[in-house]
Amino acid sequence: MNTSTFTHDARHGLRLLPPVVMGYFPLGLAFGALATDAGLPHWVAPLTAAVVYGGSIEFLMITLITGGATLVTMATTAFAVNFRHVFYPLSYPRHLIRNAGGWFYGAYSLTDEVYAIVNTPHGLTNQRQLLLFQAGAHFTWFFSTLIGVFAGQAIPESFHGLDFAMAGLFTVLAIDFFRHSRQYRPLIYAFAGCAVAWFLAPGAFLMVALVIFAAFCVADAVYQVKTGKAGH
Amino acid sequence: MQIDVLHTLALIAVAAAVTFSLRFVPMLTVRAIATNPYVLAIGKMLPGGIMVILVVYSINHGEFHGAGGLLALAVALGFTIGLYLWRKNVLLALVAGVLIYGALTFG
Structure with a gap:
């Protein structure tokens, strides 16, 4: 070749x-x-x-x-x-x-x-x-x-x-x-991030919403792995 | 529109650097990163939620001024969602939404 x-x-x-x-x-x-x-x-x-x-x-x-x-x-x-x-x-x-x-x-x-x-x-x-x-x-x-x-x-x-x-x-x-x-928890985390950013940091909406959302996802992932619920 | 050229170049450079790193670093240590259970679990949750945040962001920062614009937005979104669920075609749904929104806000 x-x-x-x-x-x-x-x-x-x-x-x-x-x-x-x-x-x-x-x-x-x-x-x-x-x-x-x-x-x-x-x-x-x-x-x-x-x-x-x-x-x-x-x-x-x-x-x-x-x-x-x-x-x-x-x-x-x-x-x-x-x-x-x-x-x-x-x-x-x-x-x-x-x-x-x-x-x-x-x-x-x-x-x-x-x-x-x-x-x-x-x-x-x-x-x-x-x-x-x-x-x-x-x-x-x-x-x-x-x-x-x-x-x-x-x-x-x-x-x-x-x-x-x-x-x-x-x-x-x-x-x-x-x-x-078909996993809807991230939807709740995203809306939580949006709500907090919308009211508390409208000038930095995107960054604040993403960081809060990501923090929820990390916590969720840690919980899933520690409790052995992380599937494939 | 007047934009800050240096700041715009810096924004493009930052986006390029972050995007490239996300593709390049796992290429070198592929097993360590892409099979890590934490990374896997996070990776399954991020995309959907991020898209939801981006919807809210683009509505919040978009030029949907006034009640007329928001009403047109709601109608166009409704059509786009319905058409997408029906035909499962992203492009078709988007073009329809753009045309409907454009027709409702023409002028």
């Missing part, structure tokens, strides 16, 4: 791309358009798409940037929203990685969609194929966002529909999660 050519590897890597493109294109378009609609300079969304590259957190960053959030709020939010990623390396084809650059870029571009694809029978046989696939996905996200930024300018001033997009997106994602997990 070490003798495989670049074109051969590119073909094998990029053939996995179509489902990722179908997911990324509309979302990237929406992300770029939303950033423009919120009045952000044109460079913000493409730069975020390229260097943060993390889905939900990028949508949220539009609000955090326009609101001038603190760096601590940004870090707390990114940590909480992206925590799910700590599980992804467990079922990532690490045996294909050969060098430091591979570890770096393999991890850097390990998004939800990439994770989903490498957990199917992907047929990738070396690092170059894997990383070309990931780079293709990364470029798709960046390029879709870029198109969205300019498409966003075509939206008439009197149409405010995009103001709904974020609340709608997170609502659907929440329903999706609870429909599958």
Whole structure:
């Protein structure tokens, strides 16, 4: 396999791309358009798409940037929203990685969609194929966002529909999660965090709500593990 | 809109650093982190609750000014939720919600 050519590897890597493109294109378009609609300079969304590259957190960053959030709020939010990623390396084809650059870029571009694809029978046989696939996905996200930024300018001033997009997106994602997990304690913890933050710290709502919610989850996890109730 | 360019760059850098660390550190010590029972239990609870907090946050910080905006928001949310539960299609539900909200608040 070490003798495989670049074109051969590119073909094998990029053939996995179509489902990722179908997911990324509309979302990237929406992300770029939303950033423009919120009045952000044109460079913000493409730069975020390229260097943060993390889905939900990028949508949220539009609000955090326009609101001038603190760096601590940004870090707390990114940590909480992206925590799910700590599980992804467990079922990532690490045996294909050969060098430091591979570890770096393999991890850097390990998004939800990439994770989903490498957990199917992907047929990738070396690092170059894997990383070309990931780079293709990364470029798709960046390029879709870029198109969205300019498409966003075509939206008439009197149409405010995009103001709904974020609340709608997170609502659907929440329903999706609870429909599958059928574990409703986190819902109570989340509302507790929201209530406290809403009344006591409206200026730092997001950070306070997330920290209180996370504290409840940690306490719950400790209880589950200590009493042997942590299942799989 | 006037934004603080340096602060915006710092926000993007912080988000990128945190996101990258969450992907990179477990890559190196994969068994220790991703199979830890505490991490597993916490990981099962976080996403749903966070989404709920984000819903409240985006409603709180969104531009749903006045009673008209909030009413339009409630109607659009109702349609989005109903359509999602019916068709199980995220994109379809969202596009419908955006169009309904846009139609109700047009002008």
